[in-house]
Structures are given as C-alpha cells and as structure tokens.
Amino acid sequence: MTQRLTRNFSIIAHIDHGKSTLADRLIEETNALSQREMKKQVLDSMDLEQERGITIKAQTACLSYPAQDGEVYQLNLIDTPGHVDFTYEVARSLQACEGALLIVDATQGVEAQTLANVYIAMENDLEIIPVINKIDLPSADVEEAKRQIEEVIGLDASEALCCSAKTGEGIADILEAVVARVPAPLGDREKPLQALIVDSWFDTYVGAVALVRVVQGEIHKSMKLRMMSIGVAYDVNDLGVFLPKPMPRQKLSVGDVGFVICGVKRLSDLKVGDTLTSDRHPVEEALPGFREPKAMVFSGMYPVDSAEYGELRDSLEKLRLNDPSFTFEPENSTALGLGFRCGFLGMLHMEIIQERLEREYQLNLISTAPSVVYKIHYKDERVTEVSNPSDFPDVIEIAHIEEPRVLANIFTPNEFVGAMMKLCQDRRGDQLDMKFVSENRVMLTYDLPLSELVIDFYDKLKSLSRGYASMDYEVSSFKESDVIKLDILVHAEPVDALSMIVHRSCAETRGRELVSRLRKLIPRHQFDVPLQAAIGGRILARETVKAVRKNVIAKCYGGDISRKRKLLEKQKKGKKRMKSIGSVDVPQEAFMAVLTLGED
Amino acid sequence: MFGLYVHIPFCLHKCHYCDFNSHVQADIDWPAYQAALLTELKQWSTQTQFQHKQLKTIFFGGGTPSLAPPALIQAVVDAAYQHFDCAESVEVSLEANPGTVDMDHFTGYRQAGVNRLSIGVQSFDEQELKWLQRIHSVDEVHRAFKIARDVGFDNINLDLMYALPKQNIAHWLNHLEQAIALKPEHISAYQLTVEPHTLLAATHAKKPLPIADEDESLDFFWKTRALLQENNYQAYEISNFSKPTLKCQHNDAYWLYRDYIGIGAGANGKWDQLDGGVTRYRNHNQPQAYMTHIQDNKQAISFQESLDSNTAASESLWLALRRSEGVSLTWFEQRFQQKCHAMFGSVFKPWLQTGQLCEKNNRLFLAEHALVMVDELASQILDYDG
Numbered sequence: 001m002t003q004r005l006t007r008n009f010s011i012i013a014h015i016d017h018g019k020s021t022l023a024d025r026l027i028e029e030t031n032a033l034s035q036r037e038m039k040k041q042v043l044d045s046m047d048l049e050q051e052r053g054i055t056i057k058a059q060t061a062c063l064s065y066p067a068q069d070g071e072v073y074q075l076n077l078i079d080t081p082g083h084v085d086f087t088y089e090v091a092r093s094l095q096a097c098e099g100a101l102l103i104v105d106a107t108q109g110v111e112a113q114t115l116a117n118v119y120i121a122m123e124n125d126l127e128i129i130p131v132i133n134k135i136d137l138p139s140a141d142v143e144e145a146k147r148q149i150e151e152v153i154g155l156d157a158s159e160a161l162c163c164s165a166k167t168g169e170g171i172a173d174i175l176e177a178v179v180a181r182v183p184a185p186l187g188d189r190e191k192p193l194q195a196l197i198v199d200s201w202f203d204t205y206v207g208a209v210a211l212v213r214v215v216q217g218e219i220h221k222s223m224k225l226r227m228m229s230i231g232v233a234y235d236v237n238d239l240g241v242f243l244p245k246p247m248p249r250q251k252l253s254v255g256d257v258g259f260v261i262c263g264v265k266r267l268s269d270l271k272v273g274d275t276l277t278s279d280r281h282p283v284e285e286a287l288p289g290f291r292e293p294k295a296m297v298f299s300g301m302y303p304v305d306s307a308e309y310g311e312l313r314d315s316l317e318k319l320r321l322n323d324p325s326f327t328f329e330p331e332n333s334t335a336l337g338l339g340f341r342c343g344f345l346g347m348l349h350m351e352i353i354q355e356r357l358e359r360e361y362q363l364n365l366i367s368t369a370p371s372v373v374y375k376i377h378y379k380d381e382r383v384t385e386v387s388n389p390s391d392f393p394d395v396i397e398i399a400h401i402e403e404p405r406v407l408a409n410i411f412t413p414n415e416f417v418g419a420m421m422k423l424c425q426d427r428r429g430d431q432l433d434m435k436f437v438s439e440n441r442v443m444l445t446y447d448l449p450l451s452e453l454v455i456d457f458y459d460k461l462k463s464l465s466r467g468y469a470s471m472d473y474e475v476s477s478f479k480e481s482d483v484i485k486l487d488i489l490v491h492a493e494p495v496d497a498l499s500m501i502v503h504r505s506c507a508e509t510r511g512r513e514l515v516s517r518l519r520k521l522i523p524r525h526q527f528d529v530p531l532q533a534a535i536g537g538r539i540l541a542r543e544t545v546k547a548v549r550k551n552v553i554a555k556c557y558g559g560d561i562s563r564k565r566k567l568l569e570k571q572k573k574g575k576k577r578m579k580s581i582g583s584v585d586v587p588q589e590a591f592m593a594v595l596t597l598g599e600d
Numbered sequence: 601m602f603g604l605y606v607h608i609p610f611c612l613h614k615c616h617y618c619d620f621n622s623h624v625q626a627d628i629d630w631p632a633y634q635a636a637l638l639t640e641l642k643q644w645s646t647q648t649q650f651q652h653k654q655l656k657t658i659f660f661g662g663g664t665p666s667l668a669p670p671a672l673i674q675a676v677v678d679a680a681y682q683h684f685d686c687a688e689s690v691e692v693s694l695e696a697n698p699g700t701v702d703m704d705h706f707t708g709y710r711q712a713g714v715n716r717l718s719i720g721v722q723s724f725d726e727q728e729l730k731w732l733q734r735i736h737s738v739d740e741v742h743r744a745f746k747i748a749r750d751v752g753f754d755n756i757n758l759d760l761m762y763a764l765p766k767q768n769i770a771h772w773l774n775h776l777e778q779a780i781a782l783k784p785e786h787i788s789a790y791q792l793t794v795e796p797h798t799l800l801a802a803t804h805a806k807k808p809l810p811i812a813d814e815d816e817s818l819d820f821f822w823k824t825r826a827l828l829q830e831n832n833y834q835a836y837e838i839s840n841f842s843k844p845t846l847k848c849q850h851n852d853a854y855w856l857y858r859d860y861i862g863i864g865a866g867a868n869g870k871w872d873q874l875d876g877g878v879t880r881y882r883n884h885n886q887p888q889a890y891m892t893h894i895q896d897n898k899q900a901i902s903f904q905e906s907l908d909s910n911t912a913a914s915e916s917l918w919l920a921l922r923r924s925e926g927v928s929l930t931w932f933e934q935r936f937q938q939k940c941h942a943m944f945g946s947v948f949k950p951w952l953q954t955g956q957l958c959e960k961n962n963r964l965f966l967a968e969h970a971l972v973m974v975d976e977l978a979s980q981i982l983d984y985d986g
C-alpha cells in the first residue's frame with residue numbers, strides 16, 4: 001500500500017454521541033468483518049467498556065476501501081479513549097492521525113468533552129470533519145448542531161456531514177470525505193525510523209504489544225528497535241495491522257499504523273507517547289509530546305478479609321501488566337491492616353481499577369477516601385510530595401502547602417447554571433469564564449482544587465443537572481492552600497483510614513457531616529461509642545453511637561428456636577465482616593462514607 | 601422426661617401481628633385432623649428416642665385450640681396415655697380464645713384431662729383489641745375467665761401484650777392490674793414484636809408505626825415486671841410470671857433443653873442425640889399437606905436439622921439464660937461432658953466482671969438488670985467456636 005493511498009483518522013465524540021456505533025458501521029461498510037463476526041461495538045473489547053459505553057484502551061482498525069475514484073485506500077481508524085482521565089492517551093492517538101471525524105449528537109449539541117478533544121486535534125493540526133450523528137431521531141436539530149460547531153468550537157460547519165450510525169444513513173459519504181479531505185501522511189520512507197507508540201497492552205501469549213504509527217522510515221521484521229525514553233533496544237518478533245483482527249505483515253512503512261511485538265516483558269517499557277527508532281540508525285530527536293504517566297489521585301485499597309492480601313497483590317501486579325499508568329505500594333493501616341496505596345490518573349481510572357479487581361479477580365475490597373498529591377514546603381526549605389493523609393507531617397514543621405488545581409469546563413443547560421455555580425463555589429472554585437453556547441446552554445470555566453473534584457464532584461454535577469451537564473478538566477497548576485489534616489476518632493482512637501486532608505474553611509462542616517454519617521453506619525455496641533472529628537488536638541464535632549440497652553426476644557418457645565437461633569447467628573456473622581478498631585466493629589460502609597459528602 | 605406439643609392450626613381470623621402457623625378455613629374436617637394427629641402420635645411412639653422416657657406435659661397450642669371439639673382433645677390425651685409412659689401427674693395445657701368459648705367446650709376440655717388453661721386475652725381495651733384484630737371483646741374476656749373457673753380450672757394463664765403503638769404506660773399498667781384482679785395463677789406479658797412476614801410487618805415497612813423506642817420499651821418491661829412481682833407473681837422467664845410452684849412446666853421444659861414431640865401441622869419437635877447433639881424438626885405447615893403425608897403413612901416433616909454437641913451446648917445456654925434461675929452447671933456438665941466455663945469462659949469473662957452474669961450455688965444466671973441483654977450474650981455464645 002502506498003503512502004499516497006493511506007489515511008489515518010480518529011473519531012472525536014462525547015460519551016454516548018455514537019462513536020463506537022459509527023466505528024462499527026465504518027468497519028461493516030468496508031467489510032472488514034463479516035456480519036456474523038460483528039459484535040456490537042467491536043472496538044470496545046473489554047467487558048467493562050461494553051457495559052459503561054466507554055473505550056478505555058485505544059484500538060485500531062485498518063480498513064481497505066475502494067473509493068469512487070477507482071483507487072483502493074487504506075483507512076486507518078485509530079480509536080481514542082473517551083474519558084477525561086485519559087487526555088494524554090487521547091492526545092497521543094490524535095498525534096498519530098492527519099484527520100478526525102468530529103461527531104456531534106444532533107439531539108444534544110456540543111459537550112465539554114467534545115470541546116477538549118477537538119482542541120487537542122487542532123493543536124495537532126488535524127483536518128477535522130464535522131459529522132452530525134443521530135439524524136434519525138425525531139428530536140434531531142441539525143442546524144442547531146451546526147451552529148454550535150461554528151460558534152462554540154469555531155469550525156466551519158458548512159460542509160458538515162449528516163449521518164445515523166444506527167441506521168447506516170450517510171456512512172458512505174463519510175468514507176468518501178475521509179479519502180477526499182484527510183491528507184495523506186507525510187514523512188520520508190528513506191529516513192531513519194521514527195515511530196510513535198500510540199498504545200500498548202499486555203498479551204499473555206506474546207508479551208507486551210505496541211500499537212505504533214510510523215512517522216518516517218520503516219519497521220521491518222528482525223530489526224532492532226530502540227525505545228528512546230529508556231534507551232533500551234529489542235528485536236522485532238512480529239508486526240502487522242489490525243483489520244481489526246491482527247494480520248501479520250512484513251513491514252510497516254511511513255504513514256502506517258500497526259502493531260509491533262518485540263519480546264518486551266514489562267509493559268512499562270512500552271510507554272505510550274514514546275518514540276521507537278532503529279537501534280542501528282537512530283534518529284537524533286524523539287517525537288514531541290512524550291511524558292511519563294503521572295498518578296494524580298490516590299486511594300488505599302485493603303482486602304476485607306486480610307487473608308486475601310496476597311491475592312490482592314497478585315491481582316494488582318497482573319492489572320499493572322496491562323496498565324502501567326497506575327501505581328501501587330504496600331501500606332499498613334492500623335485500622336485496616338495490610339493493603340496498598342494506589343495511584344491513578346483520575347477518578348474514572350480509579351473506579352475502573354477497583355471494579356476490575358472486584359469483578360475479574362473476585363476480591364472484596366475496602367477503598368479509602370481518594371486523596372491528591374500535596375507539595376509540602378517545610379520550614380527548613382525541604383519540599384516533599386505527600387498523597388497519604390497518614391504521612392502528613394506535624395503542622396509545626398510545615399511552612400506552607402500547595403495543592404493541585406484543575407481547569408474545568410462545564411457545559412450545562414441554562415436552568416442548572418445556578419446549581420453548577422453553587423456546586424463549584426462550595427468546592428472552592430474560582431470562576432474564570434461564563435459563555436452562552438446557545439440560547440439555552442452555558443459553558444462555565446472554573447479553576448478548582450483537584451481534591452474537591454475527587455470526592456463525588458462528578459456524581460453531584462450529574463445529579464444536580466439531572467444528567468444534562470458535562471464536564472472536562474485538566475490539571476493545571478499547584479497553588480498554595482490552607483489545607484489541614486482532619487482526624488476521625490472512633491472510641492477515642494484516631495482511625496488512619498478515615499482521616500483526610502481538607503481546606504481549613506470546610507474542616508468543621510466536613511467533620512460534622514462525617515461523624516453524623518458514621519453514627520448511622522457504626523452498629524451499636526454494649527457501650528457508648530463516641531465519634532469525633534478533630535484537627536490536631538481540637539475536637540470539631542462529636543456524636544455518640546449509644547450503647548445497646550435491650551436485646552431480647554419477647555417470645556421464645558419450642559417452635560421458635562431454630563429460626564431465632566439463625567437470626568442471632570446472622571447478627572454475629574454481620575459483625576464478623578466488619579473491621580475491629582479496638583473493641584469497636586466498623587462496617588465497610590463507614591470507610592466509604594467519606595466518599596460521598598453533603599447529602600444529608 | 602419429655603413433652604408433647606399438639607398444634608391446632610385453625611383460626612376464625614388471622615390477626616395481622618401473628619406469625620404462628622394458623623389458617624382460616626370455612627369447613628374444618630375435624631375428624632380427619634384428629635385421625636392424622638392420632639396416627640402421627642403412634643408413629644412417634646415407635647421411635648426409640650421417646651421410649652423409656654416419661655411424658656410429663658401436653659400442650660395444645662395454635663392457631664385456636666379452643667375451636668377443637670372436646671372429643672378431639674380427649675382422643676389425643678387418651679392416646680398419649682396409651683402410647684407413652686406417663687408421669688404421675690401430667691400437665692395438660694390448652695390455649696383458648698375468649699371469643700370461642702362456651703360452657704360445654706370448657707367442661708369437655710376439663711373432662712378430657714386438660715388441667716391448665718391459657719386464655720389469649722391480649723388486652724383489656726376495646727380499641728386495642730380492635731387494632732390487634734382480635735375477634736373478642738373485653739366482656740368476653742371476663743366471661744371466659746368466669747366459665748373457666750366455674751368448670752373447675754384452677755390453673756389459668758392470661759396472655760397479654762404491651763407496648764402497642766401509641767400505648768401509654770400508665771394505661772397499660774392499669775390493664776395489667778385488671779388482669780391481676782382476676783387472680784390468675786399465671787400471666788404471660790409480651791412486648792409487641794413486629795415479626796417478619798406478617799401483615800403488620802408489611803404495614804410497618806410502608807409507614808413506620810409509632811411503636812416504643814428502646815427507652816420506652818425498657819420502661820414498659822421493668823414496670824410490668826415490678827407490678828407483677830409486687831403482686832406475688834414470680835418472674836421466672838423474660839415474659840412469664842406465675843404464682844409460686846405454678847410455672848408452665850411445658851414451656852419451662854423448652855428452656856431447660858428437654859425433649860419434646862410436636863404433632864400436627866407446623867408443629868416442632870426436638871430430641872437429644874446420643875453424641876451430645878440434638879435433632880430438631882418441623883412438620884408441614886399446610887394442614888392439607890400435613891394430613892396427606894400422614895394418611896400416606898409417611899412422616900410429615902418438612903424441615904429437620906441436626907446440631908452438633910457444641911452448637912447444642914450454646915443453644916441450651918441461650919435458652920436457659922432466659923430463665924431467672926439460669927442454668928445448672930452440674931446439669932450442663934453431665935449433658936455435654938464438658939465444663940461450661942471450659943467451653944465459654946472467655947465469652948463469660950466480661951459479663952461476669954461487670955456483674956451482668958452471676959454464678960451462685962453452681963448455677964449460672966443473668967443478673968436481673970441484664971436479662972434484657974440475653975440475646976446479646978447469646979449471639980456471642982452461639983458464635984463462639986473456641
């Protein structure tokens with residue numbers, strides 16, 4: 001296949017705007033898969049993705065398309081992950097393309113995420129083809145969608161295509177537009193190799209697999225490839241393209257997108273965004289944009305049953321094989337025993353990992369409240385990064401603390417603007433901008449502390465807007481902040497797993513909310529259990545779980561004994577699943593209480 | 601020593617709080633039910649576990665046993681005497697609904713050998729009786745009690761319920777005094793319990809009833825106990841009070857972990873196994889299913905469980921600690937071939953230290969004030985496997 005006939009493109013869309021369905025249609029239209037093999041949304045291979053409708057790992061399909069001009073084109077569709085936590089991955093996927101289809105739902109208009117990803121595409125100088133999807137729906141408003149594309153994004157929508165990925169209407173036009181409007185890849189085949197790692201994953205049989213875009217030069221079998229960020233070289237064992245089924249090839253040439261397998265054992269050696277070059281004739285400079293994945297959100301994960309600690313460790317190791325972007329290290333909590341401190345790219349990333357551990361590895365976990373990284377400046381001018389409340393130094397040693405901030409764009413219908421602004425204010429946000437996107441939709445731009453985002457911000461945003469608001473964020477900077485460690489004491493014992501870092505201004509409210517919630521979750525004992533929220537030695541809030549004073553069945557005769565004995569045994573079993581803190585049994589839900597705030 | 605429980609599973613109306621096995625039927629085939637009871641009784645008499653043991657008590661419970669024709673009661677009592685070795689005096693109790701009694705029935709029961717009557721009074725307040733969905737009135741309570749005395753019953757129990765929604769404690773104590781004024785030999789006073797799978801539970805789930813909170817229910821409990829004790833009723837179990845020497849022996853035997861046969865639909869039985877464990881069973885609840893099994897000469901058991909010796913030991917403690925006298929440690933050691941303290945010492949320790957649990961004259965019992973925590977202790981004992 002010649003470079004001239006190659007087109008590399010991605011699809012940019014908000015969740016649910018039909019990206020995966022459109023990908024299915026494109027594959028179907030080019031007959032890459034027979035109808036029989038066509039699973040719905042073929043590109044989303046993980047179960048979890050199919051359920052959530054989110055593409056987590058980018059995958060790709062190489063489509064052979066006989067265009068109307070009589071030539072057969074090779075269209076490389078590069079899938080992009082569709083969530084805010086994976087901005088970096090999206091950027092690398094888009095960097096591998098010359099064009100992108102911008103999907104806008106004709107019934108919904110432009111959303112926050114669409115905007116964020118379009119900006120990444122623009123930064124990469126991609127040819128963007130607006131496509132208005134779901135035109136089959138009665139509530140579709142094509143003109144309004146076009147207007148928003150022009151006004152909000154600033155793209156010319158006069159040549160926007162219309163389609164229905166569901167019915168297949170307009171799909172052929174899209175393929176023609178890709179051929180006609182997306183430029184062929186540039187780059188010189190004769191020059192030394194420069195290939196971008198777009199994605200990588202672990203395969204049990206062949207080891208680490210890299211999805212690459214050849215920017216210049218060629219990759220041949222039996223060539224030695226060097227990963228520029230780590231300087232290590234490996235022999236190419238196998239290479240090919242995805243149709244989307246893997247199809248071996250002899251070489252990948254400039255402009256091609258395909259997979260490379262080269263006996264890499266650790267996935268962390270195949271870093272997304274890294275540049276591959278020839279070990280014998282290396283290029284001088286790596287491709288731009290590479291950075292190490294950086295965990296921004298942290299949470300402790302503990303097995304409910306401490307006997308499962310080993311299993312948890314093995315499972316985390318296995319998961320990490322496929323996802324080097326999350327980190328974990330052993331952690332010992334006085335309340336929860338042995339567990340791990342895990343770091344994630346963001347909230348969704350954390351949820352996905354937790355869910356996979358519970359689902360695929362059948363582990364029963366307790367996760368502690370998520371926290372973020374703080375930069376602690378000591379009086380002696382040392383600076384450390386702390387993500388675990390337990391590691392917070394004594395206040396006396398601290399000069400000041402910096403916390404990570406994000407730049408967040410929130411799209412919301414008019415009627416919820418007030419609620420969104422209040423939410424952002426409550427979460428210590430600074431409003432930077434407010435724009436009318438259309439007659440009845442507003443874009444709010446806020447500077448917010450990341451720590452306020454990690455505790456149920458997104459859920460709140462959705463519930464306060466009845467699901468209509470959308471949000472995108474990017475970590476922007478570290479700023480000085482008056483944060484303190486809030487301790488929770490159960491029966492006069494500080495419980496490390498319940499402590500958290502909060503801004504001084506919210507400490508009292510949070511503390512009061514938390515102990516009041518804990519009071520409802522911690523079962524009654526034979527003695528009063530005081531619950532306290534404190535900063536240092538100062539008690540901010542106190543509640544008491546009153547002692548049980550009566551536990552007796554009124555009637556117990558011959559016919560009642562079996563059933564009532566089982567009830568008593570059940571009472572006790574419930575307590576066995578709890579964690580003992582001193583002499584107090586604390587249920588799992590108590591540790592989750594910190595995850596949702598301000599509901600009662 | 602063992603007891604015989606006979607279940608009469610029929611009622612004229614099913615009260616919303618009731619979780620007993622009772623059925624409202626238009627036509628009750630009494631001869632068929634009687635025949636089934638007699639056949640089942642015969643089945644059990646051939647089982648080795650009840651041979652060489654003395655039958656000490658018989659209890660007709662329900663449902664509404666006072667719906668049964670006296671001939672049925674007579675036939676069952678006679679058959680029990682015929683099939684089993686009986687103690688010199690056998691306590692024969694029968695539960696009666698004040699709304700279903702007349703002179704003939706009571707005379708008939710008396711002649712059949714019933715020597716203890718338990719009258720389901722529940723309340724001395726018309727409104728409360730209505731709320732409870734009872735079929736009887738306060739007048740009928742007085743009338744039933746008088747007839748019972750007139751035909752010669754000298755051992756009568758009154759069943760009462762307290763802590764009903766919105767019930768005022770003084771109001772309740774006043775009713776309790778009315779019960780005491782009748783001078784029954786025995787009073788059972790139960791706090792209203794919303795039992796699962798009852799109509800009341802469904803109502804409560806939809807809209808919580810204004811029932812007593814913990815403090816109020818403790819108040820009810822202690823004041824009830826005090827008033828009865830002042831009037832010379834001994835509190836011998838959580839909800840049971842009697843004149844000296846007139847405990848209900850049949851019920852006491854449950855808490856003393858003795859064996860019992862249960863016959864009839866939904867009846868339960870229990871016997872000790874040779875290995876120190878126990879077997880418990882329950883018959884089919886539906887009268888028709890029960891009768892069909894028996895007619896086919898099969899046992900009517902729908903549920904059976906065997907508990908090992910350790911579980912039986914914990915269960916026996918749970919039950920015995922409901923009694924004011926608690927458990928005899930000598931009995932325990934003989935029964936389970938282990939010292940009670942050796943088995944449960946670590947569970948007992950904090951309870952003994954705080955004075956909630958007491959040991960005296962080789963008996964272990966809960967202090968009066970700690971009786972209301974018996975199930976807390978029980979759950980620790982039942983859970984303990986050290």
